[in-house]
Amino acid sequence: MHSTTHIDASVPIRNGGMLARLSDVVVIAGGALLTMRAPGIIDGAGYDSALVAFSMLLALMLFPSWGMYRVARRGVFWRCVCVPMFAWLFVLVASCVLVMALHRTYRPAADWLEEWACVSAAGVVISRLAAHAIYFRLTKQDAHTRTVAVVGNAARCRQIMRKVGAKSDSMYRVSAAFDTEPKADAVPLGLPTFCDRKAFADYVRNTNIDELWLAVPLSEGQTIVPFVGLFRNDLINVRFIPDVSGLSVFAAGMTNLEGTSAINLVASPLASHSLISKEIFDRAFALCTVVTLAPLFLAIAAAVKCSSPGPAFFTQRRKGANGKVFNIYKFRSMRVHAESDGVLKQATRNDPRVTRVGAFLRRTSLDELPQFFNVLRGEMSVVGPRPHAIEHDRLYQDIVDGYIHRYRIKPGITGWAQINGFRGETDRIEKMQGRIAHDLYYLSNWSFWFDIRIVFATVFKGLVHRNAY
Template identity: 60%
Template sequence: MDLSTQTEVGKSSRPARALLRLLDVLVIVAGAAIAARTYSEPVRAGYDSALVAFTLLFSVVLFPAFDTHRGARRHLFWRCACVPALGWLLALAGAVVLVSAMHRPYRPDVVWIAEWALVSGAGLIALRLTESALGLRRAEQGVHSRAVAIVGSGAHCRQLLRKVESTPDSLYRVATIFDTGPEVGAAAGNVPAFRDREGFAAFVRRYGVEELWLALPLAEVETILGFTELFRNDLINIRFIPDVSGLALFDGEMVDLDGTSAINLVGSPLSSDALAKKDVFDRVFALFALVGISPVLIAVALAIKLTSRGPVLFTQRRKGANGKVFDIYKFRSMRVHTPTAGIVKQATRNDPRITRVGAFLRRTSLDELPQFFNVLRGEMSVVGPRPHAIEHDTLYQNIVDGYIHRYRIKPGITGWAQVNGFRGETDRIEKMQGRVEHDLYYLSNWSFGLDMRIVFMTAFKGLVHRNAY
């Protein structure tokens, strides 16, 4: 569970983050204008304006992914200079490649681009250094490090302890633990552990511990009330961080419902902000990909048309996010045939329905390329659980635990299951269970970095696989 009480240096409220994003935009636009003013030749307004617009779009996607507005007390040079510079250069380079590909006669001026990169890069770094300095000043004026005592046991308590210790620039440190478990175990790290309440309370008072976190299951009401009573005369913050691992499908994170806190037991593990960022990245990536692979799309379409009768594209009804049905696009890899109503027969090894060109397309995953149009239409994502035929959904959702929760987000062209070998025919229930387990892992551990890892794994080792036929 996420610590709803945790704050970090430089982590701002939503209005503050919106202001910082706006300042990023102003710095980028100002850098482009300054570079254009100092350059001797006039900048070609039409194409260069498009370049500035696409650069802003890329920065809106990449900067949050790089978490560039997160201040730091440590690794100041890396967090405030290297990371913003890398994100800025990637955004600028991506926009240059995209605009040059879309408008082939256009060639951006190298001098203008270089000066723009330097001016805006320096401004973005200066903005983050200022933000970090203000955050450090606020931290110094407040509490430097709040000592915390945790009451709990088992995996939930250990996870809470690891989260505090592994969070960069955390303003909390665990001073002691009261172990409520039935057996005495080794204390985690150098944190002293107690099983005696009076000894625990004496330690908390002696060392001025300011926070008491009750990491307990909902059923342990008596324990919760007991520790609340134990510290009734102490000026100590007591916070309840319930262990809902036995109830929640994913991590049981805390969410804010118009000012009312709630714990997700069954729900989308991705926040609305994360889904919005993922959607923007998907559409930009799909547009860029379609422009880049357009010669391949034309060549494949011609090969299909010249070697077999029938349409170039094959469409099939699939379920998308929240069960919404859409038509998925693929290059046709089979001979035209009449399927049995209500039955979808998966392709098997040496399937006579598959054409020569189709066998190559399926083996190299080129038949999936038209799905970038699905991504551009907002029906699919670049990375996500692979969608199955609706008939298979009806079958497996009743026999594979958690199957239906794959549709909490948009299905993807590639996914964590596919790059780990779970692709192709699912002729055994164990194969589908393996897919679902990997899909649920992806949902529980989603990050922009994980998406990029899957994209690279797909490009380098996931396109061709022995199970693809």
């Protein structure tokens, strides 16, 4: 379970977020037009404009995943120079691959592409530096570290202190605490801690503490009112950080519902823009994979057909995002056989149903390659929780805590659980529990770079595993 506390000095440029995204798109388009008009640059055969359009679209969707529209007091060079340049180069390369995959004879002019890359990179970096400068000028957050007094039990106060301390660029510093559940044998927090409200209020005023954070459970509403009243005549920010760790499945962030703020207790932890950027990456990666590995697909299909009578592909009903059922594709690795209704027997070591070719395909995970067609169809993702057979869903959803929440996003060809050894036969409940724990961790900590990390880990160490048979 996770708490609701999100303390981060890097904050989104909320009111200017859309303007910042629009400025990046304009910079990319402007850079392309500027360099196209330069002497010696010849327009492409109608596909240069498609390349520019793909780049604008990918930038609009993927840049937020890199934290491009967040500002921070420290690490400005990394956030404003390094990240924008890496993000733009990735978008440019991805766009080139997409356009050349759709039209194989197209090759952009190298000199134009180089100039466009440099001009647009400079523009994106300048726009990020300008956004940071304007933000800090308006808020003056770079000139003052805000001191905080926390109200809550010792464990909750310690948790918040740890979160604040973990951020090297945090604009907050916890300076005092009020323990709502004092114990004689409690471990000291390492800072002034109070149990008396009057003494606490005097300390907050005398040391000019900037903010008061009320980190108490929703059930302790009676604790909130006295503290709000105690500082009603003080110019101090009072913030309520409700502890819903006993209720929420994922990190319970805030959401806006038609002007009304709400805490997500049970909801998808991925924001809409994250899902869009993930979708774009999935389709682009799957398309490139299918085009590049087409000869391998044909070779495997021929080998499967020769290994035993039956089709080259095997389909099975699985659950996707939000429980929607779809047919998953695999290369057939077993001899054709009949299954009893509602009963599914997993492959075991030395399973006689598995063919020689099938055994090799299973060990190397090559039998999973056709699932890139599921990704192109929008039924799966490149990275995500692995889809289980529907019979297994019925079995485990009532006995493994949190099992159903893995279907809040599209299932993946690979996942965090798989590269950590949780793949293959689940002959013990502990194996499934471990797999689900890793799936929920992935959902709670998703980022674009996390997906890239999993993809690389799959290629280098996750394709072959002793549990795959």
